[in-house]
Amino acid sequence: MFMTGYQVLKSAFITPFGTFLLSLSLLMLSSGCAINPVTGKSQIMLISESQEIAMGRDAAPSLNWDFGGRYRDRELESYLGGIVGRLWSVSERSNLPFSFYVQNTSIPNAFALPGYVAMTRGLLVNLQNEAQFSAIMGHEAGHVMARHTAARVSRGMLVKVGLGLGGAALGSTRGADALMALGSVGASLLLLQYDRSQELESDRLGVLYMSKIGYDPGEAVTAHEELVVAVDRFMKRAGKESASGGFLDSILSTHPRKEVRVEEIRNMISELPPYRINGDGRFAADFSDKLRGIRKTNEAYLVYDDGMRALEQKSYAEADRLVRKAIAMNEYQAPFHALAGRIAFVQERFGDAEKGFQKALSIDNEYQPAYYGLGVIAYRKNDYRKGLEHLEKSLTLYPQHPGSLYASGLCYHELNMPQEALTFFGSFAGAVEEHPEVYGYMGMDYEKMQRVDLAMEAYTAQIKVEPNNRMGAYAKQRLAELKKTSTGK
Numbered sequence: 001m002f003m004t005g006y007q008v009l010k011s012a013f014i015t016p017f018g019t020f021l022l023s024l025s026l027l028m029l030s031s032g033c034a035i036n037p038v039t040g041k042s043q044i045m046l047i048s049e050s051q052e053i054a055m056g057r058d059a060a061p062s063l064n065w066d067f068g069g070r071y072r073d074r075e076l077e078s079y080l081g082g083i084v085g086r087l088w089s090v091s092e093r094s095n096l097p098f099s100f101y102v103q104n105t106s107i108p109n110a111f112a113l114p115g116y117v118a119m120t121r122g123l124l125v126n127l128q129n130e131a132q133f134s135a136i137m138g139h140e141a142g143h144v145m146a147r148h149t150a151a152r153v154s155r156g157m158l159v160k161v162g163l164g165l166g167g168a169a170l171g172s173t174r175g176a177d178a179l180m181a182l183g184s185v186g187a188s189l190l191l192l193q194y195d196r197s198q199e200l201e202s203d204r205l206g207v208l209y210m211s212k213i214g215y216d217p218g219e220a221v222t223a224h225e226e227l228v229v230a231v232d233r234f235m236k237r238a239g240k241e242s243a244s245g246g247f248l249d250s251i252l253s254t255h256p257r258k259e260v261r262v263e264e265i266r267n268m269i270s271e272l273p274p275y276r277i278n279g280d281g282r283f284a285a286d287f288s289d290k291l292r293g294i295r296k297t298n299e300a301y302l303v304y305d306d307g308m309r310a311l312e313q314k315s316y317a318e319a320d321r322l323v324r325k326a327i328a329m330n331e332y333q334a335p336f337h338a339l340a341g342r343i344a345f346v347q348e349r350f351g352d353a354e355k356g357f358q359k360a361l362s363i364d365n366e367y368q369p370a371y372y373g374l375g376v377i378a379y380r381k382n383d384y385r386k387g388l389e390h391l392e393k394s395l396t397l398y399p400q401h402p403g404s405l406y407a408s409g410l411c412y413h414e415l416n417m418p419q420e421a422l423t424f425f426g427s428f429a430g431a432v433e434e435h436p437e438v439y440g441y442m443g444m445d446y447e448k449m450q451r452v453d454l455a456m457e458a459y460t461a462q463i464k465v466e467p468n469n470r471m472g473a474y475a476k477q478r479l480a481e482l483k484k485t486s487t488g489k
Contacts, residue, residue: 036147047153049114053097055153056113063116065368065398068105068335071121071294072364077102079290083130084117087138090212091145091205102294104335106237106305108230112140113149125291125298126230129284131219134210136227142205148198204268216281217269221262237305300329304336311343319343334364341373350377368397372404375411384411402431406438418445437462440471443478456482 047055064070071077081100088094101118103109108123117140119133127133143149194202207217307322320343326336341356354377360370371394378387388411394404409424425442429435439462446455455478462475 047147049093049096052147052149053114055149056115059113060116061398062400063111063113063118064101064103065401067103067107067109067118067120069103069367069369071102071104073102073294076290076294080119080124080133083134084137084141086213087134087141087209090209091141093145096144104301106234106298106301108227108234110136110140112137112144114144117141121294121298121301122234123227123230125295126226126233127223127287128226129219129282129287131210131215131282132223132226133287134213134215135206135217135220135223138206138209139202140206141209142202143194143198145205146198146201148194148202152194200264203265207265207268208272211269211272211275214276214278214281215283216277217272217275219282220269221265224262224265237302238309297330297333300326300333300336303329304333304339307339307343311339311346314346316343316347332363334360334367334370336360337363338367338370338373341370345373345377350381353377366397368394368401371397372401372407375404375407379407379411379414382414384414387411400427400431402428405431406435409438409441413441413445416448418448421445422449434465436466436469437471439465440475443475447478452482452486456486 077100080102084098084100088096088098096114098112098115098117101116102124103118103120105120106122107120108126110119110123112118117137119137123136124133127136203220207220210220211217303322304326307319307326310316310319310322320340323336323339323343326333327340330336337356337359339356341353341360344350344352344356354374357370357373357377360367371390375387375390375394378384378390388408391404391408391411394401395408398404405424405428409421409428412418412421412424422442422445425438425445429438429442432438439458443455443458443462446452446458459475459479459482463472463479466472467476
């Protein structure tokens, strides 16, 4: 229901401050503490291990598609996943579930949550051996084992308690679940930047884990250097300045930060307990052999990336030339054909766009952006029920995809099904609060349901967000008429 979040906040502020302080004290003294599995020390922890696992599971679809979807190579994924599994087996919480994925984006990154561990194509192709890979993934595993994400979410929950949103109810698992739902803990929150102490702890754990399974921990230093090189290469191709701080912090917030001195990592290595290196401790030849395919394919993706940038700059002829070149280099990549579909769509060549998206699905029948593209095409052709079929498949793969939520709302709106439309519009507005038209559509659908009070709230929100476009003008007109009717003047 529209503005429900505001009503909850408003009622929560009525709680007497003294009662809040008592509730917070009870919370912290009861079930709000846990023993950290890495340090053995007590810490404030409002997230149970089962909730932590659930967060990773629920965030997985968004993480997957926010980072380009999966790179489809089962043999490579199995090989790298085997290394991650060995790291996992020597960690403090080896009982936690995990699956390893290669994410199909040129952005150099890696991350780990309970159940979901990944490295991007853009980082992987820049590494030289298994030891470097294990150093970075050991670091990411360290964040999970030391419960860094759970600790950060717990701190966020305490802030909300400080605003009067929780009280003593948080002392129970059910209360924590309710507050987590209210806070909409999502993938973006889970990958927020770790603090320096957490990064250093994960560096220490990373070199420990890799040494335990026989890799040369000295390669952790080289891995850090390769990471910085990968970011600089990405920056230059994207036409940005060298990664000297801000950009590195923003896209690589989950691995060793640039300001962590190499000397610090070397000190960590010198303090390791006795370990034995297997073979040469690097295994560069095996690594190079297994990555031969993805490195060749990555060359085509660099052309694809240039095509994406050309599309963003509305250089459609250049975008089309580049995507055709990428397809000629490797015709078996679904994103290439989906990009061809997008280029055709913005030029209103809907037949060609549909062919591009269908070709993408013939290569990968779980490629979510293609279902979304087909859904939007169907909407533009006024085939709303067909659009909903495609969008339903899109949302099955990516349940919180904003574009699919909004397009579904539009289809139901045109089908004169206001209750269904509001469900999707409401979910979309929760994710994209400043959208220039969604509140106007919500106002219309509330009017269809004869909920004049909620329609007025929606039109007011529309005017606040965007008063000067077509929908803003309509909202002003309808709000004035509804106010006049409600006052009887």
